[in-house]
Amino acid sequence: MNRTFSERKLVIIAIFIATGLACIGRLYYMQIIDDSYKLDASNEAFRHVTQYPPRGCIFDRNGKLLVTNEAAYDILVVPSQVRDIDTASFCNDLGIKKDDFISGIKKAIVLNTATHPSVFLKEVTPEIYASFEEKMYKYHGFSAQVRTIRKYPMKIAPHLLGYIGEVSKELCARNPKYKEGDYIGISGMEESYESDLGGIKGEKIMMMDAMNREVGEYKNGKYSKPPDPGENLTCTLDAALQAYGEKLMANKAGSIVAIEPATGEILALVSSPEYDPNLLIGSVRAKNYAKLAEDTLTVPLFNRALMAQYPPGSTFKPIEALIGQQEGTLTPQTSYYCPGAFIMGSNVHIACDSRHGSLQLQDAIAKSCNTYFCNVFVAMMNNRSYGSTEEAFEAWRKYVLGFGFGARPDIDLPSALRGNVPAASHYDKTFGEGRWKAGTIAWLGIGQGELEVTPLQLADEAAIIANRGYYITPHVVKGIGTKAGPAKKYTLRHYVPVDEKYFQIVVDGMSDVVSGGTAAASKIPGIIMCGKTGTAQNPYGRDNSLFIAFAPKDTPRIAVSVVVERGGWGADWAAPIASLMIEKYLNGTVKRTDLEQRMMEGNTLNYLLQEKTEPKAFKNSASAEAKRKRSKPNKH
Structure with missing residues (x-):
């Protein structure tokens, strides 16, 4: 028994010795071999x-x-x-x-x-x-x-x-x-x-x-x-084109968005008034930011290109033409008579700026006839293949959404807004369920009323038509580090719900807009540009000047949208600015120097300043617009 006890005693002693040696070895490693443990020894050291x-x-x-x-x-x-x-x-x-x-x-x-x-x-x-x-x-x-x-x-x-x-x-x-x-x-x-x-x-x-x-x-x-x-x-930005666009938009409120249709790459994105980005760096950032933010009249910090929301006006008519053809309620030969206004019953009177007489589709686009496109819209609303006006309207709305309107663009920039495409429920609430018909909302056919879009969406519309039916999501990055090319989602084609065969007549009509229609003064020598003017009613002041375009006609390399707030007719400011942007990009230089000087020196910001109120073009104008008298003409 004594022998057993002695053996156990030796085992216990051995365990203690082994443990002690392990601790000593660990301490030696921590203090002598591995210096990293010293780093946590004292926060003061x-x-x-x-x-x-x-x-x-x-x-x-x-x-x-x-x-x-x-x-x-x-x-x-x-x-x-x-x-x-x-x-x-x-x-x-x-x-x-x-x-x-x-x-x-x-x-x-x-x-x-x-x-x-x-x-x-x-x-x-x-x-x-x-x-x-x-x-x-x-x-x-x-x-x-x-x-x-x-x-x-x-x-x-x-x-x-x-x-x-x-x-x-x-x-x-x-x-x-x-x-x-x-x-x-x-x-x-x-x-x-x-x-x-x-x-x-x-x-x-x-x-x-x-x-x-x-x-x-x-x-x-x-x-x-x-x-x-x-x-x-x-x-993706073209710095020279961007700088040129900013000069053209000096003393104006609005935006320019230019896209390469084949890739969706944004070539220029101008929001005016703008500011020197060097103001928001270093120790003076806070002071300068506060000063810019205090300007609640022109709002230079506001990104109009992505966030301003306007009625598209007549720039929406090409979309209406495509939807009507896809529905089968419109053909290139469809003719409507324009007596100077669209009249339906005793309560609907939407003026046109001229008595165009009988027009077919291509001429109606070139002359931007309100009467014609109100009839196109009403024809679809009255399409007997639908059980009710509400059902026809929701089908029309689905088409519009298919062009990217009413949805936030998946651009790789923050804060892009979605615009507005009203639903049937909006009119049920406004007029009463079952108490509104095609004529009640005919202004939608000419891009007025509750319909609202952003300048980016307008540029995408131009790119879709340039591509004859598809777009690639707009984006601003071509490569990161040594890796060339954008993310995969910015290489995919997105097709709109209109067949390619219906685009050519619209393209021809938009070409006529520039060659002899509402934007004839903005023709570019040697370049066939397709465009569409828009003069959108603004319930808060002077009308907004809009224009969408792409060029060259058959091999498009650039698509552009221009919005000049309070600029009046689309042909006065937006169309010339867009044409100069296209000429600059395609030719490298501009030969129409008189037009260039007039655009650069022009000042439409005075109209905004004279109103002495905050700019409201980017606010939701749907309810106010719905209350306007529908007798006011939608100019072009």
């Missing part, structure tokens, strides 16, 4: 300094630099180390006031205690920092951290490119990737492609002495992680 990656640059389709980076400096402070400072000299060097100095120190203590570094002043420019750096040795407790801020060399396309800003507390709480002080894309491409442009933050581990001063990088940077720069983007 090391400082983890975030290394911010440079954001990716953005280039246009031809390699021109649109967005780049330049150095900026965050001034850091450790409040406990601040002593013997000439406050007046310090404030003068950084261009701040003494109150800013005091509040900055207090804020740093509240946010990160007195013994840890905090951001005292953000995004100091290289010019200011160069002077400050020479004297920094005098300012104990202060240091600098390099950041990058955006720079826009060409000063164009602010609504498309977007801007960056500081992350919100809510986002920091939701996403551990971010912390207060980080910057992300707030709008435009900067927002949509944040995950590509933003890069990945790194970290530098610095050793600190007993006075909490940096004494060097730990292990010469062995455990530091460098930042990964953001990917560069190649966008």
Whole structure:
């Protein structure tokens, strides 16, 4: 028995010895072999300094630099180390006031205690920092951290490119990737492609002495992680065309959207009034943003190209012509007589700007006859293959939705709106169920009333007709980093619910619009352009001038929509601007210099300013429009 006890005793001793050796070995490994465990030994011994990656640059389709980076400096402070400072000299060097100095120190203590570094002043420019750096040795407790801020060399396309800003507390709480002080894309491409442009933050581990001063990088940077720069983007924009469009839209409220029909690539996206994107960078961002936001009259921050919603007016007539043909209620030979107005019973009177007499489809498009297209709309509503007006209307609405109206475009930019295509339930509510007929809503056939579209949707309409029945979703990125080509969804064809054979007569009619119709003054020498004017009623002021176009007729390379708010007739402003954009893109130069000068110097913004009210073209005008007298002519 004694022998058994002795054996057990030896086993227990052996276990204790083995355990002790294991612990000693582990401690030796942690303290001697593996230095990484030392990093967590004391928060006072090391400082983890975030290394911010440079954001990716953005280039246009031809390699021109649109967005780049330049150095900026965050001034850091450790409040406990601040002593013997000439406050007046310090404030003068950084261009701040003494109150800013005091509040900055207090804020740093509240946010990160007195013994840890905090951001005292953000995004100091290289010019200011160069002077400050020479004297920094005098300012104990202060240091600098390099950041990058955006720079826009060409000063164009602010609504498309977007801007960056500081992350919100809510986002920091939701996403551990971010912390207060980080910057992300707030709008435009900067927002949509944040995950590509933003890069990945790194970290530098610095050793600190007993006075909490940096004494060097730990292990010469062995455990530091460098930042990964953001990917560069190649966008679809043609910088020269974009800049030209912005000049044409000077002193005007409205937009230009240009698309390459074969690819869906956006060549230009102009929203006017615009602003210099360099206003929203660096330490002056907040001040400049507030100033821009205060302008509630012209709203320069508002992206009209994607968010403004207007009645399409006569630019909708080609869609009506296609729907009627597909339904079998309209042929190219269908003739209607225009006495100067569409009259139905004693209550429906929609004026036309001229007595056109008898017209067939192609001439009706060229002359933009209201009477003709009201009849086209009514013919479908009265189609006996449907059991009721409501059923016929919903079929018509389905066609319209099939062209992309009434739905948010799947563009790779944020904030695009859907427009409005009213449902039968809207008229049941407005007029009473079963108490409205085709004539009650005949204005829809000429693009008025509750129908609303965005400039992007109008440009897509032009691209659909240019392609004879399909579109590729509009997009703004051609390639990310070294990877060429857009996402797959931006290469797919989407066909509209109208057969290809019905498009040619519409194309011919739109060609006649320019060769001898309502836009004859905007003809481009040597280029066959197809277009459609629109003069859309605006319940808040002067009519809006609209135009859609594409060219060349048989091998289209560009499709354009132009909206000039309060511009009056479509032929006065929108059509000439569109034709100049097309001439510039296809020829590289513009020969019609007199027209170019007149468009660039023209000022329609005065009409808006004279109204002394906020612009409402982008607000929902359906209810107001429905109340208007239907006797007002829809001009062209």
